[in-house]
Amino acid sequence: MLLEKLAGVENRYEELNRLIAGHSGGDYSKIAEYSKERAVLEEIVAKFNEYKAVLKDLDEAQKMLATPDLKELAEAEIPHLEKRKEQLDEMMKQLLLPRDPRDDKSVIVEIRAGAGGDEAGIFAADLFRMYVRYSEGRNWKVDLMSANDTDRGGYKEVIFEVKGKGAFSRLKYESGVHRVQRVPLTESQGRIHTSTATVAVLAEVDEVEIDVPASDVKIDTYRASSAGGQNVQKNATAVRLTHVPSGLVVTCEDERSQTQNRLRAMGILRARLYDAAIEKRQKEASEARKLQIGSGDRSEKIRTYNYPQGRVTDHRIGVSVFNLPAVMQGGIDEFIDELATRDQAEKLAEAGV
Secondary structure (H helix, E strand, O other): OHHHHHHHHHHHHHHHHHHHHHOOOOOHHHHHHHHHHHHHHHHHHHHHHHHHHHHHHHHHHHHHOOOHHHHHHHHHHHHHHHHHHHHHHHHHHHHOOOOOOOOOOOEEEEEEEOOOOHHHHHHHHHHHHHHHHHHHHOOOEEEEEEEEEOOOOOEEEEEEEEEOOOHHHHHHHHOEEEEEEEOOOOOOOOOOEEEEEEEEEEEOOOOOOOOOOHHHEEEEEEOOOOOOOOOOOOOOOEEEEEEOOOOEEEEEOOOOOHHHHHHHHHHHHHHHHHHHHHHHHHHHOOOOOOOOOOOOOOOOOOEEEEOOOOEEEEOOOOEEEOOHHHHHOOOOHHHHHHHHHHHHHHHHHHHOO
16 A cells, blocks of 8 residues: 555656656746746655665565575674664655645734633733744744734734744644633732633735636725824825625734735735645545634633643643743744644545555
8 A cells, every 4th residue: 555655656746757858938827837846755755765765775675685604694684674664654655645735834823812801811911922942943943924902001903924944834723712721910919810812823825826817806094093104194004905795804904005005915915815725625635624713712722821720731632731930932843743743644644654
């Protein structure tokens, strides 16, 4: 079964090489498409070639056992070859798993305050800082795109971009409802309150990947309410985009010019539409969507941050850590690693490889 799948991949790789050679000096978009697919298959084919070489060496070593002069050499060589065969076998199983084409992409993260009033907004700001620190630790660049502040130093909504290879492959597990339990600064009697914030992680997409006709987008401009430059109140620099077919609305007012705000808003709109298209395809294929955003209600949660106990619990995997300050400083790899491992194990079981 595994060898059949690998042979199929190798055949497709060779076919892509022929197709690229046949389009030389021709359709550049097709060449780019074929090259992108070939790059995905390249590592699998390289491992498969090494695997075939190891099988050949192992077969020859086993034949050498029948020759007295070579038996000792073969006995020393066979364990190493068998170990390498097992390693390559496991590597290729992982490489054959259905790969999310968005994994290498940069992301747009949207955080919205949920249930809990002012405290929910403060928690949204805490999550924003947590992701900024996590991203900085991986040398990813963070760029604030849009923010709707609260009077208490929090956010009703904050949207930011994380630029870096593989950002989506890690941060996609953060989509969902996050819950905080703590005593708010405004609480005079020391009672613990529960608040929530929702996190949505969207892969960045370009115009080639999703076509948004200009006729489908209504554009409104208005004066920005936030600080964004000396002339921000005099000119209509803020932009509101309405995607007429879906009803999706995106606003952006943090940049100094209308053009910059429009470009940013289009980037967010494309990411949301692409995410919606992916979700629709998954539902049509009857695949359970693991990373639901939810409504922000207290009963829906993927992770709880309990300040009195210094504990953070991820409810999807049943893992708790008692080092909340480190988590809020960006130490979320323990959760992400476990989520990625379990996700991979489920895919292996489904694929039957």
